[in-house]
Amino acid sequence: MTKVIMDATAMQRALTRITYEIIEQNRGLENLVIIGIETRGAYLAKRIAQQIEQLEGSKLPVTNLDITNYRDDRPNTDSTNSARIKIPITGKNIVLVDDVLYTGRTIRAALDAIMDSGRPQKISLAVLIDRGHRELPIRPDFVGKNIPTSHEESIKVMVNEVDQQDQVRLNQV
Numbered sequence: 474m475t476k477v478i479m480d481a482t483a484m485q486r487a488l489t490r491i492t493y494e495i496i497e498q499n500r501g502l503e504n505l506v507i508i509g510i511e512t513r514g515a516y517l518a519k520r521i522a523q524q525i526e527q528l529e530g531s532k533l534p535v536t537n538l539d540i541t542n543y544r545d546d547r548p549n550t551d552s553t554n555s556a557r558i559k560i561p562i563t564g565k566n567i568v569l570v571d572d573v574l575y576t577g578r579t580i581r582a583a584l585d586a587i588m589d590s591g592r593p594q595k596i597s598l599a600v601l602i603d604r605g606h607r608e609l610p611i612r613p614d615f616v617g618k619n620i621p622t623s624h625e626e627s628i629k630v631m632v633n634e635v636d637q638q639d640q641v642r643l644n645q646v
């Protein structure tokens with residue numbers, strides 16, 4: 474069974490609220506860098522950066538991170554660590570953006586990749602959906618919506634840029 478838990482309006486509202494919270498907690502914005510986790514986190518990161526630019530007039534550096542080869546619980550198909558950040562991050566205030574937070578292993582891997590690439594001053598985490606079930610001491614700083622799930626359930630995040638619509642669904646068993 475599938476249930477729509479966020480429509481386009483709810484999704485855009487949540488992203489706008491997260492944007493305001495990021496601005497509020499990062500007065501000045503000078504050192505802010507937005508990093509989106511591929512695939513859908515990258516689109517959300519781009520949107521947040523665009524909204525910050527519209528609201529504050531500051532164009533922020535935005536980049537993507539692909540951590541598929543960095544996870545500790547998946548076979549490493551690529552012996553070279555491809556998860557490198559392509560922009561300078563030392564001394565920066567990073568906001569990591571992902572669509573769904575679950576066990577926390579993806580974020581742990583992203584933190585590894587970031588630390589391998591430089592020494593940021595601060596890293597915070599923004600997610601559209603927190604579905605619970607953390608296996609590591611990782612918590613988001615900015616959350617669109619908390620959706621308590623069972624392990625068997627899953628969340629489908631759809632974004633206009635690749636899915637031709639904005640919507641979040643819960644696939645129930």
Ligand code: 5GP
Pocket residue numbers: 510571572573574575576577578579580604626627628629630
């Ligand atoms: P974690 O590493 O925290 O277990 O899982 C988070 C990563 O896996 C995120 O990058 C997210 O895209 C993906 N993920 C985990 N659970 C779900 C889910 O229910 N729905 C979607 N769309 N992605 C998920």
Ligand code: MG
Pocket residue numbers: 510511512513514571572573
């Ligand atoms: Mg993902």
